[in-house]
Amino acid sequence: MDFEMFSAAHFGALAILVAAIICIIVFRKRMRVPRINRMVRIGLAILLICCEVSLQLSYIRNDNWGVGSLPFQLCSLMLLVSAVVLLWNPKSLYDALFFLGSMGALQALLTPNLDEAFPHFRFFQFFIAHIGIVSAALFIVVVERYRPTFSSVVKAQLWLHVFAIPAAITNVASGKTNFMFLAEKPGTASLLDMLGPWPWYLLQLELIAFVIFLLLYAAVRLLDRLIFVKPSSSAQ
Template sequence: MKMFSPVDFQTFQLFSPSHIAVIVLFLIICIFFLLYLKKAKLTNNKRLSSILVTIFIVSELSYQIWALSVRIWESKYFLPLQLCSFSTFFGLYLHFKRSTVIFYFFFYIGFLPPILAILTPDLLYDFPHYFFGKFFIQHMAIPISAVYLLVAKDYNLPFKSVWISFLCLNLVAIPIGGVNYLLGSNYFFLSGPPVSDTALSLFGNGWFYILQLEILALFFFHLTFVFGKGILLFTKKN
């Protein structure tokens, strides 16, 4: 089937009709989700949690199966070491077990980064290719899950969570950088900006690129803190 072909539908363009349709759909889902949170005073919706967990598992497993089945799997591209995969795994864990530090890390890497990925995706395949659907569904589920866990599991979001998460990100980035060095890969986009046109394409290369990533991460973590507090206020959670 062409929708699973590794060579067909390689026509994705930024802000094409299919891309704009996904962005609009995501905005609609977010609006209804936030209104639901406010109205329902969500505590622990097992059905919603099961849907998000299913999306996470199917997204990661199907991606590996697809790459293997069409014989394009390479360790430098398909190891589950991208930021969205880390968000997915931590999100899965938090749906079953409570952990304040892991939640902080998940919330700060799982709220704005996937939204930015939806707006400027590192994507080759266009609709109706499998990877187009997988990419956007997974990246929609991650921030929705982050907000769900924040509200439903009654987590607090102190200012120190920004710095705890920033420290965790740097600790994780060290071994990821080592993997990139050994494999010639670009996990976490530490080796340089992606080939596709994304926000990172403006950052250049080398150590100045890494410095800009650090500054950008810290900026977005602070912005995420503001959004998180706003969500808690909107849903009347203290």
């Protein structure tokens, strides 16, 4: 069966996303306890790493591994960044994880570029990985009290271009891949369908990404007002 957007299975996956968000917010103080904090970090990191490893193994098992299997899609890169942040906590990557991870994973969850439907392995791998990325991005905000500034928005825009470099080089070198949808729009329905043709939609995406980053920045400020989380100076 082909994946059907906004089907019962799709809504079920989105319900799990909402449940994960609620749990992180509700149990944020408990997750700051050192022992529990470490367990959550390691557990989520292992889950994300297993998602990528299992995907690569599925390509190999089905004799389908190729240059297109490289983890150069934005969400694949953010999955790796999420695992690094959760395991080693480099605050230099907080801007990339929060802004790029949230933007990419949320868009993917709402309009999945997915062919396989429930209960195919790829269905579970796709939604677990993307929900994990959103959870990691929310974790550093709610639990670790990361607070972005306007300069964080600019840094996120720069990070977007940094991550696009290997994707663009591979697209040009192979002539077959479409990492980060730099070569063409995805074959399945997405927000990119409302934009102009290639290459003009890439320029439009620059502006859209910046606006989304600003909205995420505003969302954190709103979150502070709603759940009264005080930022820590070390998380700036």
